[in-house]
Amino acid sequence: xxxxxxxxxxxxxxxxxxxxxxxxxxxxxxxxxxxxxxxxxxxxxxxxxxxxxxxxxxxxxxxxxxxxxxxxxxxxxxxxxxxxxxxxxxxxxxxxxxxxxxxxxxxxxxxxxxxxxxxxxxxxxxxxxxxxxxxxxxxxxxxxxxxxxxxxxxxxxxxxxxxxxxxxxxxxxxxxxxxxxxxxxxxxxxxxxxxxxxxxxxxxxxxxxxxxxxxxxxxxxxxxxxxxxxxxxxxxxxxxxxxxxxxxxxxxxxxxxxxxxxxxxxxxxxxxxxxxxxxxxxxxxxxxxxxx
Amino acid sequence: xxxxxxxxxxxxxxxxxxxxxxxxxxxxxxxxxxxxxxxxxxxxxxxxxxxxxxxxxxxxxxxxxxxxxxxxxxxxxxxxxxxxxxxxxxxxxxxxxxxxxxxxxxxxxxxxxxxxxxxxxxxxxxxxxxxxxxxxxxxxxxxxxxxxxxxxxxxxxxxxxxxxxxxxxxxxxxxxxxxxxxxxxxxxxxxxxxxxxxxxxxxxxxxxxxxxxxxxxxxxxxxxxxxxxxxxxxxxxxxxxxxxxxxxxxxxxxxxxxxxxxxxxxxxxxxxxxxxxxxxxxxxxxxxxxxxxxxxxxxxx
Numbered sequence: 012x013x014x015x016x017x018x019x020x021x022x023x024x025x026x027x028x029x030x031x032x033x034x035x036x037x038x039x040x041x042x043x044x045x046x047x048x049x050x051x052x053x054x055x056x057x058x059x060x061x062x063x064x065x066x067x068x069x070x071x072x073x074x075x076x077x078x079x080x081x082x083x084x085x086x087x088x089x090x091x092x093x094x095x096x097x098x099x100x101x102x103x104x105x106x107x108x109x110x111x112x113x114x115x116x117x118x119x120x121x122x123x124x125x126x127x128x129x130x131x132x133x134x135x136x137x138x139x140x141x142x143x144x145x146x147x148x149x150x151x152x153x154x155x156x157x158x159x160x161x162x163x164x165x166x167x168x169x170x171x172x173x174x175x176x177x178x179x180x181x182x183x184x185x186x187x188x189x190x191x192x193x194x195x196x197x198x199x200x201x202x203x204x205x206x207x208x209x210x211x212x213x214x215x216x217x218x219x220x221x222x223x224x225x226x227x228x229x230x231x232x233x234x235x236x237x238x239x240x241x242x243x244x245x246x247x248x249x250x251x252x253x254x255x256x257x258x259x260x261x262x263x264x265x266x267x268x269x270x271x272x273x274x275x276x277x278x279x280x281x282x283x284x285x286x287x288x289x290x291x292x293x294x295x296x297x298x299x300x301x302x303x
Numbered sequence: 304x305x306x307x308x309x310x311x312x313x314x315x316x317x318x319x320x321x322x323x324x325x326x327x328x329x330x331x332x333x334x335x336x337x338x339x340x341x342x343x344x345x346x347x348x349x350x351x352x353x354x355x356x357x358x359x360x361x362x363x364x365x366x367x368x369x370x371x372x373x374x375x376x377x378x379x380x381x382x383x384x385x386x387x388x389x390x391x392x393x394x395x396x397x398x399x400x401x402x403x404x405x406x407x408x409x410x411x412x413x414x415x416x417x418x419x420x421x422x423x424x425x426x427x428x429x430x431x432x433x434x435x436x437x438x439x440x441x442x443x444x445x446x447x448x449x450x451x452x453x454x455x456x457x458x459x460x461x462x463x464x465x466x467x468x469x470x471x472x473x474x475x476x477x478x479x480x481x482x483x484x485x486x487x488x489x490x491x492x493x494x495x496x497x498x499x500x501x502x503x504x505x506x507x508x509x510x511x512x513x514x515x516x517x518x519x520x521x522x523x524x525x526x527x528x529x530x531x532x533x534x535x536x537x538x539x540x541x542x543x544x545x546x547x548x549x550x551x552x553x554x555x556x557x558x559x560x561x562x563x564x565x566x567x568x569x570x571x572x573x574x575x576x577x578x579x580x581x582x583x584x585x586x587x588x589x590x591x592x593x594x595x596x597x598x599x600x601x602x603x604x
Contacts, residue, residue, distance in 0.1 A: 017494070017496045017497065017500070020398075020496055020499070020500070021406060021496050023394075023398050024398040024399070024401055024402040024406050024407075025402070025406075026398075027394070027395035027396075027398035027399050027402065028398070028399055028402050028407070028411070028415055030395065031395065031399060031415075031418070031419075031422075031463075031466065032415070032418060034463055035418055035421070035422055037437070038425070038429075038430070038433050038437075041433055041436075041437055042429070042433060045436075095329070096329045096332055099325070099326045099329035099330070100326070100329050100330040100332070100333060102326055103323075103326035103327055103329065103330045104330060107323055107326060107327070108330070116330050116331075116333065116334060118585075118589070119333050119334035119337050120333050121585050121589070122337045122581075122582060122585055123333050123336060123337050125520060125524075125581040125582070125584065125585045126337070126340065126524075126578065126581060127523070127524030127525070127526070127551060127577055127581060128524070128526065129524070129526040129551045129554050129555060129574075129577070130340070130344075130524075130554075130574050130577050130578050130581075131340075132554075132555075133344070133554055133558075133570070133571070133574040134339075134340045134343060134344070136558060137343045137344065137346075137347055137571070138343065140347070141343065141346075163336050166332075166333060166336075167333070170330075170333065194316070194319060195319060196318070196319045196322055196323075220424060223426075224426035224427065224428070225427075226426070226427065226428045226526070226527050227526035227527060227551070227555065230526075230555055230559070231554075231555065231558055252426055252428040253428075255426075255428045255429065255432050256428050256431070256432075256527065256531065258432075259431065259432050259435050259436075259531060260531075271432065272432075275428075275429045275432050275433070278426055278428075278429065279425060279426065279429055282424050282425070282426050283421055283424040283425065285424065286420065286421070286423060286424025287417075287420065287421060287424065290417075290420045
């Protein structure tokens with residue numbers, strides 16, 4: 012009797028593994044079948060010549076180039092905030108903070124990590140409402156606001172990976188600094204950070220991937236369907252994930268739908284490259300200290 | 304921790320102390336952010352408490368044109384969809400963890416691990432997009448479930464989204480189990496599946512709970528899947544084949560279509576409910592985690 016139950020469990024494990032693989036293969040396969048044919052120059056630039064589009068001499072109407080650029084700007088601007096702040100926090104939590112401070116600030120980081128992205132978007136929206144009522148009556152949603160909210164959303168990833176990477180450094184490397192007569196800060200800068208750099212980098216890349224894929228935050232903080240190229244920090248913008256969401260509901264022609272599939276493929280390629288790179292880096296970093 | 308603080312030279316220069324302060328300020332940003340989110344949401348909900356409209360928002364009907372602004376259907380929708388997704392994803396996710404940990408041949412385990420990591424990298428909006436054109440027609444034609452935009456459609460897609468989360472969390476917990484434990488049980492003649500049943504599951508029971516709660520939280524917090532697939536009708540989830548609206552989708556929908564001030568307030572109430580819910584989930588996980596750490600099955604770290 013027990014044997015049969017065991018067999019069933021093993022069977023269920025194989026079944027689950029198979030089902031998930033099947034689901035993932037179907038998802039990617041469906042995207043490839045419907046979208047691969049549409050990935051060409053006109054997907055990105057529409058009717059505009061690519062040189063004119065890239066140099067900004069001519070606007071792009073049908074292509075996803077503006078959305079791609081919008082996502083790129085969003086990732087860059089949000090990284091500009093989240094990376095320095097995140098690494099600094101991670102270093103503080105791992106190297107300086109007392110046990111109590113680490114617990115309480117760590118709790119804040121956990122809470123931030125648990126905040127749903129739509130709530131983060133609502134926060135940005137409320138911030139604009141507040142600014143309108145008080146200091147700046149003309150304030151509106153914009154790239155800067157979206158980037159700020161995204162930065163807060165991905166901040167916990169950078170903090171946590173930096174902290175874990177530093178805390179994973181074995182003792183013999185930790186005492187190297189004091190032994191060589193380095194001060195605390197010198198040891199951090201010259202020994203600990205370089206040693207942990209691969210782990211930290213994986214966190215940074217992970218954060219960039221999250222920033223590129225998130226839709227709910229930008230939905231409330233300044234993304235629009237037709238904005239053209241991002242013109243500035245205080246302007247509204249287009250983004251890839253929003254374009255996909257928009258096309259799912261609002262496509263009018265077969266061509267637009269195909270474009271939706273192709274856009275999904277482009278975004279998938281972008282984020283999965285980022286995530287798999289982060290995963291590889293992380294694994295190599297972990298392997299490095301396994302011997303001890 | 305003997306080397307927790309930098310213990311180089313006793314005399315720390317002014318520069319060092321200055322930098323330590325800068326690092327502290329950077330760390331405080333996370334705390335300031337979380338407090339200001341809470342305060343801002345509460346500030347915009349305040350009129351509800353002072354004007355006695357609270358009962359109106361937490362009522363059972365959402366008909367903005369008839370003057371009812373209840374968000375209870377959305378709360379129920381959020382819970383229904385998340386529980387259903389968890390119910391669908393959890394057994395499979397746990398099975399996959401044990402499969403990778405002890406049952407599978409090494410190449411299959413490695414492949415599956417990479418696949419799960421790849422799945423975490425798939426944007427939510429793509430899960431939604433593919434489901435709209437793959438799963439929705441299936442639901443419509445095979446199960447003749449109305450338009451196909453139903454609770455079940457969204458929950459199935461959502462289960463695919465939270466599965467990697469559950470797998471990764473529980474996998475990490477399994478890897479923390481003392482290897483001598485499995486070694487000892489193998490020496491006693493346990494087959495892999497017997498190890499799973501009699502050694503690994505009891506040793507990681509609280510890890511199972513944490514993984515389930517985190518998966519549930521991920522499901523509650525997700526916006527795009529329910530927004531794209533659940534149909535967004537503000538009604539109670541009476542069956543698997545009705546169209547429902549979640550709290551998250553409610554926020555996105557109301558703010559996308561400018562409406563009256565009461566509708567706005569209901570959005571902030573929904574945001575506050577979500578925020579507090581996630582806070583509670585966080586607290587719960589910390590509690591369980593602390594109890595878990597006191598157990599003795601872990602290897603010394």
